[in-house]
Amino acid sequence: MEMREKGWLRAGQVRKRVHRTFQAGLDLVFPPQVGCLVCGGDLLTRGIIDLCHHCLERLPLVGDSFCCGCGRPLPPSKTHCQDCTELQHFFVQNRAVAIYSGPLKEQIQGVKYRHDRRLGVALGEVMGLVAKRRKWIPRGAHLLSVPLHHQRLRQRGYNQAELLLQGIERYHNGPILKPGSIIRREATDVSSKLSPLERRRNLQGVFFVPRPGIVAGKVLCVIDDIYTTGATLDEIARTLLKAGAKEVHGLTLSIAVSDQDLLNTAATARGLASC
Numbered sequence: 001m002e003m004r005e006k007g008w009l010r011a012g013q014v015r016k017r018v019h020r021t022f023q024a025g026l027d028l029v030f031p032p033q034v035g036c037l038v039c040g041g042d043l044l045t046r047g048i049i050d051l052c053h054h055c056l057e058r059l060p061l062v063g064d065s066f067c068c069g070c071g072r073p074l075p076p077s078k079t080h081c082q083d084c085t086e087l088q089h090f091f092v093q094n095r096a097v098a099i100y101s102g103p104l105k106e107q108i109q110g111v112k113y114r115h116d117r118r119l120g121v122a123l124g125e126v127m128g129l130v131a132k133r134r135k136w137i138p139r140g141a142h143l144l145s146v147p148l149h150h151q152r153l154r155q156r157g158y159n160q161a162e163l164l165l166q167g168i169e170r171y172h173n174g175p176i177l178k179p180g181s182i183i184r185r186e187a188t189d190v191s192s193k194l195s196p197l198e199r200r201r202n203l204q205g206v207f208f209v210p211r212p213g214i215v216a217g218k219v220l221c222v223i224d225d226i227y228t229t230g231a232t233l234d235e236i237a238r239t240l241l242k243a244g245a246k247e248v249h250g251l252t253l254s255i256a257v258s259d260q261d262l263l264n265t266a267a268t269a270r271g272l273a274s275c
């Protein structure tokens with residue numbers, strides 16, 4: 001009797017395993033239909049980006065006229081925003097794909113705080129496509145993501161900038177630096193309550209390059225989810241240059257803008273490329 005039961009058990013396990021293998025094979029040949037990662041709607045461009053047309057159209061993309069320094073939308077008559085006129089950046093330039101507002105703001109928060117990893121990669125794909133069309137990644141540049149402090153990485157389980165980089169990778173054939181090429185030594189408070197100067201002071205010496213040989217002589221492009229005051233990108237650029245990097249550029253999914261910038265955005269959509 002006992003033997004029979006054991007036999008049945010084994011047969012059940014075998015059946016389950018066969019079913020699983022069969023299902024995996026089916027998924028390979030006929031991948032399961034995946035809807036838009038934001039609204040669940042139909043994907044017209046299946047296999048390209050897991051976002052539907054409607055959600056892609058609602059992304060507040062930066063127009064043709066923006067600050068040559070940080071990528072902030074500007075009226076076509078200007079080449080640099082006030083920040084970039086007053087500050088000498090350590091990075092050569094940053095380019096931002098979209099404005100940190102509306103649905104994109106919610107999506108970024110979803111990636112950061114609601115563990116929506118797949119959406120992170122999909123937004124990275126959008127970054128990769130836009131950056132490729134607009135030639136925003138310098139030729140031969142090595143890409144790397146802004147690091148998280150190890151405690152925060154443990155809490156969250158992933159680095160959102162790394163997810164974006166995974167998406168970009170699908171459209172970018174260039175070299176990528178592994179996580180750990182630059183590390184964050186302190187979980188610094190970069191709350192928006194701090195003044196831009198305090199943010200910069202707080203970040204000084206926070207980043208560290210364990211093996212300078214990896215970055216020495218290279219043109220680098222740093223990937224992040226948001227550009228606010230540029231303090232983080234500047235401190236990373238300063239650290240990488242000190243370790244011997246040739247040039248540091250930035251590419252962010254979004255950029256924070258003031259109400260005035262938003263008013264200017266309508267004009268920039270029809271403006272000419274300023275840099």
Ligand SMILES: [Zn+2]
Nearest residue numbers: 036039052055
């Ligand atoms: Zn959608």
Ligand SMILES: [Zn+2]
Nearest residue numbers: 067070081084
């Ligand atoms: Zn600027």
